[in-house]
Amino acid sequence: MSSPLLSIEYLNVTFKTSKGPLKANEGISLEIREGETLGLIGETGCGKTTLGKAILRLLSGNAKIEGKIVYRDTDLLSLPEKKMRLFRGKEIGIMFQNPSACLNPVLSTGRQIAEIYRYHEGVGKKEAEEKAGEMLELVGINSLRGHDYPHQFSGGMLQRVMVAIGLALRPGLLIADEPTKGLDTDTKVQIAELIDGLIRRENASMLLITHDLELAGSFVDRIAVMYAGEIVEVGKAAEVISNPKHPYTLDLLHSLPGKGFRTVSGQAPGLLSLPQGCRYHPRCSFRLEVCSQVHPALRGFCDEHLTRCFLSEMGRRKETAPRSSLTEQSAPSYVEEEA
Template identity: 70%
Template sequence: MSISFLSTQLLSVENLNVSFKTSKGLVKANENISFEIKEGEIFGLIGETGCGKTTLGKALLRLLSNNARIEGRIVYRGKNILSLSEKEMRSLRGKEIGIMLQDSSICFNPVLSVGSQIAEIYRYHEGMKKKDAEKKASEMLELVGIDSSRKSEYPHQFSGGMLQRVMMVVALALKPRLLIADEPTKGLDPDIKLQILEIIAKLVKKENSSMLLITHDLDVSTKLTDRTAVMYAGEIVEIGKTATVISDPKHPYTFALLHSLPEKGLMNVSGQSPSLIFPPSGCRYHPRCSNQLVDCSKIHPTLLEHVDDHFARCLFSEKNSKNVKREPHLIPDTPSPGCAEVGIRHC
């Protein structure tokens, strides 16, 4: 998928850190996250369950719990989201930035019809009269392949795939410039998954909107995105044009994810994700990596550019690349205990 038409920066995340205080210690869900999403771009964020993807998506709209601490900058169209008042955020959510959450079944009021819940969006944000809002809700349901006669039905009367389509309507109702889609096809069978993806892509491109697609499914990201960031244990380990990342992965974790796909051999990624309270010292992936060097357990690698905006956080790739733009020096991490040493299961 070509991205030559992309130019204007829509969203910029700069050195974002998100942490939570728990009884077992400080969970560092996101560490030094930086990336940008451009106008008209579909940007993929992939990684295993528990790596911090969903936390990042919610942080962009400040939808995290009160015990979350967020540091850094999230700049949307020139405004730092972290400095906005809650009133300003309410006007931003939905209208400027829409979101599709993982479990659509818990996102709806069970005692209100889906039509009335969609119509309420237009009445609240657009000031529409009840009749006009209901008409608009019907039109939007038809747009995602749901007969408008079902608008009077309740959430429990819809299948998982159909409810996901309704969630799509809610997220795209106000034609946001950016859609955050968190695992939009999770739990759906392959045929329904493909239908949902095609509808999302069609609607996003129709409005010339942008999308952050959060998924653990590399196959989904491959088919839909312009650029992809690979996340592991709370940090980005590789980022670049999707076609380049897929054809020439620079990080061993990305390589392992690719080879877990059926067409690549269906190989499991060995080991388990580390704790986000006590991550391994040095490179966080080194305990699972077959390419680890002596320094991988001591030095935390920097995200370095290899070629054409293709970045990776890996000492092995850095050593074997002739084009990498090197930092003047790397500072060794202070060793920290692993999950097994402190008796904490992986996150």
């Protein structure tokens, strides 16, 4: 097993609002290992993007962050802002979703990449421009297009520019937040393959934040499933997809076109008014009486597979169908056997 590159320990992120405290992340403990891609999966609004920004301390001033975020033995939450700026981009890169909103519309794309080298490496204008051109070529864009402005690029090409920006300084970790959002299927696969190839080539690590479980399953090593601000399942990607231990993960899988295309019933709770007990129990088809009363802990099941569910704690594994045929399952594989 490779050593942790980034360790998140009992992270809580709370926003002050006029309606009271909003718990965007609660009790998050995760690690990203050297050379690993971890997929963070969940519906819109569950707190995925908040976690990505918290790692780099890019949240607004009304956010309160508690816990530890340790990158190569350095607790990022304890660093003064001046030192934290040196980590952003150089040690940990980030790709924000919606590149049209992130890129400066009045600066050429080449200049926006070049500024990264001028700030972090202190190189001259000419050398910075050359480095920017090399990065554009690396992501499949002719370096001459560095003179073009963001509005002159298609959605897929803008995502390539964002890849160039995120990887410009060859960081040890890349946080990619919904890098394929809004793209057609073919372009989505191209961008995912591009990012994956560059990350693997540099032996870097990546946190892939996405709601697209099918896409993540093709590129990540492990999957962490988030629901209503907390992690509900973590495990090796192949194991989570073939043998999910949490009902929410199973429902997400059934929502895929090739797995039944059934939408997850009900609505996710607002982070201002979380339900008592298990946060998924109002939508869960397998809930027990205890689920509405007690909040379950994230516990190990087997082989580094963790889940936050009373069924997995109480029951023994019962295979109800071949592991490769999830759509034929009538219940998760952990439903306890009858006495």
